[in-house]
Amino acid sequence: MDAIILQVLNGLEKGGAYALIALGLTLIFGTLGVVNFAHGALFMLGAFCAVIMRSLLTYEVATGEVEATAWGTEVAVTTPYVTNLFGDFGNTLIDWAVPVSILLTIPVMLIVGLVMERGLIRHFYKRPHAEQILVTFGLAIVLAELIKAQFGANPIPVPEPAALGGMADFSGIFGSEPGTITYPMWRFVYFLFSAFIILVVFCFLKFTTFGMVVRAGMEDRETVGLLGINIGKRFTFMFAVSAMIAGLAGAMYTPIISPDYNIGMEFLVLSFVVVVVGGMGSLGGAVSAGFLLGLLQSFSAMNEVKAIIPGIDQIIIYLVAIIVLLVRPRGLMGRKGVMET
Amino acid sequence: MKILTHPTSSVDSTMMFIFVAAVLTMPIWLTPIGAAYPDLMQRFVIFGLFATGFNILFGLTGYLSFGHAAFLGIGSYTAVWSFKLLGMNPIPAAIFAVVVSGVFALIIGYVSLRRSGIYFSILTLAFAQMCYAIAYSDLIGKFLGINLTNGETGLRVLADDPRIMDGVLTSGIDTSALTVNLFGLDLTHTWVWNGFQFNAGFYFCAFVLIIASYIAMRIFRSPFGLMLKAVKTNQNRLNYTGVNTKPYTLAAFVISGMYAGLAGALLCITDPLAGAERMQWTASGEVVLMVILGGMGTLMGPMLGAGIIKFSEQKFSTWGKPELHEFLAFIPDGIRDTVVSVASLFVGSGWHLTLGLVFMLIVIFLPGGIVEGGRRILMIVTGSNRRNRQIQAAAQAAE
Incomplete structure (x- = not known):
């Protein structure tokens, strides 16, 4: 029982990341009808926003004092400038670099999304899906290589805040012995964060006028346009929002996996599978499939399961995707006529 | 309306003749541009073959598969197993590789082709990733209790493998070197004449490529090929007229x-080692790049694209700042450093950036690839474009 609860917890965090990326992908499909292979690259850009934020905060300046090292040479003492400016609050700021980086990620990713949509995606509405895939695939390569040129090819570790690090003991909640169900605190935070973002997006679409117009536009773009609403502008904004969601998912994921330039590609393939399993065009499907596949992946990584079928954890997602597509070709919650030509 | 032009068989024969001559004389005309060493030429030919095959699916039917690297890997593993069990002869290896990858393609294709469009791409991608995971961790081998793909180290021929045909076919020849030989002719052998290198392995691959491209040409011109083009143009209409596509x-x-x-088998003929990284989805992406760059749906485009990508990979990825300084020597000293530091982003380890940019530009501005570009330039030069438009205008006026 404990092992099962532990695997559920494990799956939630991974599922959260899949769900966030898949949500953005589905929003882009649904609104603009574009297949965005560069979405993984947006996740990666978000992760590097956190890296940039941390290096900005930890930028060190010389204090003017000199210190002798163990070898007798003298070096200038440097301290992070935020510490000089804000004292203890500066140190806390450095510690909380990852959550603080959200402040940087949101504007950066919104701008990146806007520029990408206006500059490139706009010209591909009417082109075949194959060409949309290809051009965004090319863009993904370019973005990854630019990041590689700037930050190098090695993963850059970004620590979580000390207060949210370490293990959390969930044994009490489930009535087990203390110390049996422990789980990295940050992963739980990540799950809560992703659930929060998903909730906000759904509320935004459901309860605001803007969201209502967007949903109407997803149903029938032409009619909404005929009613005198500039639906193109709103769809562009939704593209930027999707980019922002992917970016936030990436920024908060940095303490779990140290980001390198290739991280987006790894997530992209999986989140496409998630979108297809959930049903293309269905936001609820994308989110639930994200969590479902995350859970399946963590369960198949259990030693008991692996003893029966070795290596199942590496292929389970693809296997499930193939079976789902064959049994329910539209995915779990897919609607008729979405992307079927 | 597009004016239909049908290539006559004499045009095709001429093209084929030029192509054969070009492939066979590669070691000579590639020497001035510094690409005439056997290893690179073999890669031109092998990836040209890969891209040609991919084009039969993507170029003719429009189905974009993101999983063809799986077949490349399967071919490689089959070839190495053929070397291990039967002997170092490339012919059975190639035949078995074709058969086994064909069987896999039949299974994967049967399942994937139930869907079209983006779903098809994702399904093929899922299958390829699955094959990659299976080969990388040797899951089937673990299941059966044998060493099927040898995991991440890669599969290679060992001295104590049975190789039952080696003794029969090449009696009296020393095969302990474990290099591939065609009835005794060592395929790593290189004849040197006037400084040109003629490599046996390259000519074997070139021979296979020539046969394969002849077959591809026949497919393009056959009723079957026309049917595939019809699938690409409008599959619904075909279905409505009662054709099962x-x-x-x-x-x-x-x-x-x-x-x-x-x-994949040819890759192993030149170097008898099969690894799982060949099956990764980036490798599938690469062949898509080749076909798009050259021109999808054209006969020679994929070959051209493969050649250009492999050539620039070889050239640009080894360049650094010193080479750039030499190359850009014509620029005045003052601004050369700036130019070099900008340009150095695009070479060396950053050459994928160049590839990505070129690829995007091609997709955006020239979806027909280099072949289409060449055709446009030819039209401007000969003015046939204007003539076509005049014919069209006349036809419209007549209606």
């Missing part, structure tokens, strides 16, 4: 899978 697309998928398997 599935057998045609499946056949195209299997044929292109076989080409990929053959290319």
